[in-house]
Amino acid sequence: MKITFPHLGDAYIAINLLCKEMDVACVIPPLNNMETLEKGSKYSPEEICLPFKLMVGNLMTAIDNGADTVVMVSSAGPCRLGEYGDLLKSILDKNGYYAHWILLDTVHDVGVRELLKRVGSIWGGEKRSRLKLLRAFKGVYKVIKSLESLETEIHRLSAYEVEKGKLKKILYKCKGDVYSSEGIQMAQKIIEKSQKQMTQVEIDKSKDPVKVVLTGEIFSLIEPFSNQYLEDKLMEMGVSFFRRITIGWWLDITLVQPLKRAKAMKKKNAFLNYCVGGYAKDTVEEVIQAKKDHCDGVIQLLPLGCMPEIVAKSIMPDMSEELDIKILTVVFDEMNGEAGYITRIEAFIDMLQRRKKYVLYGY
């Protein structure tokens, strides 16, 4: 049995480690590229969002490469992700890409017993101890958390470095090494080493770069192909930025600290009080938090046709005015010509830089 899964940013690094730890064979689809998109959009419904198309492309390639079981998280949520699993299966089946599907819905939707049964079915007929799984999960969770803290720190610091590009290199080298590492312990060591390297990079504290928060739809934020490698661009431009939404964040809210999440969901704010699906409320809250953290601006990313984020987008002008913070919304779709969206990002950053120089408060 060979499992596969669609890409979501660095999730493949974590899942690869988990599979090694649990001794499960897995086929990782090639990282998202134009070929994935072409394949995906050929078989997907025309009006569906970009993440869906990419996932179709991922799974088709993986099945071609010998995978026979698809494992993916799903949630019976109000976002289309809730139907992703079933819709994906139906599309792939119709086009002759057969696989065994294991959909990991949240505990909230299917209950603990059903979820454990589904997880158990990943091992097929063989038995795996639940304790071992728990340990492996805990280890991988720690790895992904420390990898993300390294990433967050590099996003923040790269604007200050004296010799441009050094930190970025450390980050990508670290990710590559963790991916090819043999186990959790080795992965941890690699990250620790990179963290040390990071602190040794010379930085210029007298610089005053613009500070930006990235928020929006989770897939567009985490998967670099779908946002045209925005984070690399920002690092090159010398922008200090922060993105809360990561794989680790998602694990926290769905698996590790669901109670904390439930409490957070009840919290009201002045702009959007209810969950309207997806993570729209989080997007709005990120903007409020960005203001509290004295950030210069917020960039909201969404794929064309993402309903929850459109709701959040329509609140942005009000927030921008009331909180006195600059917000840019960037919509991504199948186009991969970079010129248009680079212009928007550049102009936004340019505007923030000029304002930082000349404007003390207000318009």
Added chain:
Amino acid sequence: MYYMGIDVGSVSTNIVLLDKGLEVVQEIYLKSQGSPINSVCEGLKILKKKYNSLQISGVGTTGSGRTIAAAVTGADVIKNEITTHSIAASYIDPDVQTILEIGGQDSKVILLRNGIISDFAMNTVCAAGTGSFLDRQAERLGIEIDELGSLALKSKAPVRIAGRCAVFAETDIIHKQQLGYEKEDLIAGLCHALVRNYFSNLCKGKELKDKIFFQGGVAANLGIKRVFEDVLGKEVIIPKHFKVMGALGAAILAKEAMEKEESKTLFKGFNILDNKITTKSFECEDCPNHCEVIKIFSNHSMIGCFSDRCGKYQASASDLKIN
């Protein structure tokens, strides 16, 4: 001592030459016709007849083809068109607070407060409210694009046309045309549709204060100007150099940068026209990213390279420069 600004847009390539006192001494407006490099060279050829390389003391590029133009000419400043448009506008009139700009492939609204951009918006993923849409419809109705504005002004009863989407609008126009509406009324309707699209797409929740500038290629269309004025209930001013505002801004930025750093310009001189400039693109297969890499050659030596994510081709290009 002249400063050159080059704006390479989707439809037109504009070059402006400023003297030391920031007066426009030369203004060139060329159709890009699919090859930005050729049109930049075309423009330089015109300049070469009048000026020599040593007279140019700074170059700025802007527009969607700014990086290519910079690689070909050797630019000192490379800036996005939103910044350059606003710099040019507030140079011409420091009191400008709103800029409406409609170009070939994009439309934008820029809000300025005290000469600093305070907000801007650009059309998202569709070209419905832009110049290329007008271009196409004019062609279909068999009218020169330059006549579009004056024809629209003649209309007494504009036809209502759906402007949300370029494809829907075209269908709508064809249907109404078959019903026998006058050409003038159709074109006036088209202008209304474009403006409606512009406002609902870009200006939601934005306060458009006086003075309002209307610039970009589409500002040549007086029909659109009138609709803008009707909808806003305010005067809309079309600046003298409306077609080349981006290039003008780039030239101003080039001057600022050169004076601040007191350095020598990177301009390669008009001699670049003697060399044959070619581009070559290929898909790199070294990793799953499959970047579509573009290389620019001048007589077989590489002068620029773009779109490789890992930067290895770009690095080799910069090595070449040092040698």
